[in-house]
Amino acid sequence: MSSRSLTVFGGMAITALIMANASFFTVSETQQAITFQFGEPQNFFNTDGTDPGLKVMIPFVQQREIYDRRILDLAPSGKSEVVTADQERLEVDSFARWRIINPLRFYQAVRTEDRARDRLTGLLEASLRRVLGSAQSTDIISGRRSALMASIRSEMNREARTFGIEVVDVKIRAADLPPANQERVFERMRSERQQAAASVRAAGDRQAQEIRGGADRERAKIIADSYNQDPGFAAFYRSMQAYERALPTGTTIVTSPDSDFFRFFKNRSGTPGGG
Incomplete structure (x- = not known):
């Protein structure tokens, strides 16, 4: 060749x-x-x-x-600073997961994954500020965090879907108070918990008093009914109570044998004649 x-x-x-x-x-x-x-x-x-x-x-x-087609990560490099509804400043470390659900819209709106991440980072920052800014700091630190994350995801999706993206999940890794604010906020949280505990104890004390008062009234009614039905028993019962109060264990008492105080020791009827 x-x-x-x-x-x-x-x-x-x-x-x-x-x-x-x-x-x-x-x-x-x-x-x-x-x-x-x-x-x-x-x-x-x-x-x-x-x-x-x-x-x-x-x-x-x-x-x-x-x-x-897979679920992709969005991990902003820095923390977001958020001012909460109770005017506390928090440093929030968050991340999101997302995927492309409409490739044509994605191409027309952002075209590349890098540009999509830039747009999503801005959306995440804005949504964190809006949603967490309307919540109490205690809810973000220890309370309604999962519900707040769901609200942030929904808010992000309203705009993310316009460029062919679905935000699958949003999570907060950490929501920390600046060191200067930590002790003050934790002290306030402790005070709120102590007030709640005191309120529960007070309600319990009131209920206990009502129960004791009802029992005392029922007891007094039973005794009064007994007095009315059997005056002799009433006299005997009052004497037994008087003995109990006057003669605690180890008490020495000097009195005349025929004292009326000890009439029930002489006979069951408590009368001078016996019987």
Whole structure:
């Protein structure tokens, strides 16, 4: 084979490789793709995860954009400073997870993942300020955090969906008070808990007094009913109470044997005659 033939053959082989490279591309299971012709979308590939594989496009006329189908991370590099409804300043370390749900809208609005992350970082910062700014610092630190995160995610999605993105999750790694404010806020939280405990104890004391008062009234009623039904028993019962109060254990008392105080020791009826 002459050198001229080799040159022609080599040129044809290179041209074929270039054409093949410009005509074929692969979309993996974790990717989705769009082809454009003169800026207009032509075909969508694997947007629902059922169409991966080798794809064909018209070389030099059509172009392709390949995007990830997986859930992606958004981790801002710094903390967000938030002023809460009770005017406490918090340093919030947060992150989000997101995915591309509409590749065409994504292409038209942001085009690249880096630009999407920039937009989402701004959305996350703004949503943190709005949602956490309307909450109490105690709710953010130890209370309604999960509900607040859901509100932030919903607020972000209202705008994120306009550029083909869904925010899947938002989390707060940490929400810390600046060191100068920590002790003051924790002292206020302790005071609030102590006030709540005192209120519960006071309610319990009132209920206990009401129960004791009701029992005392019932006891007095039973005794009064007994007195009315049997005056003799009433006299005996009063004497027994008087003995109990007057003669505690170890008491020595000197009195006349015929004292009326001890009449029930003489006979059951408590009368001088006995019986």
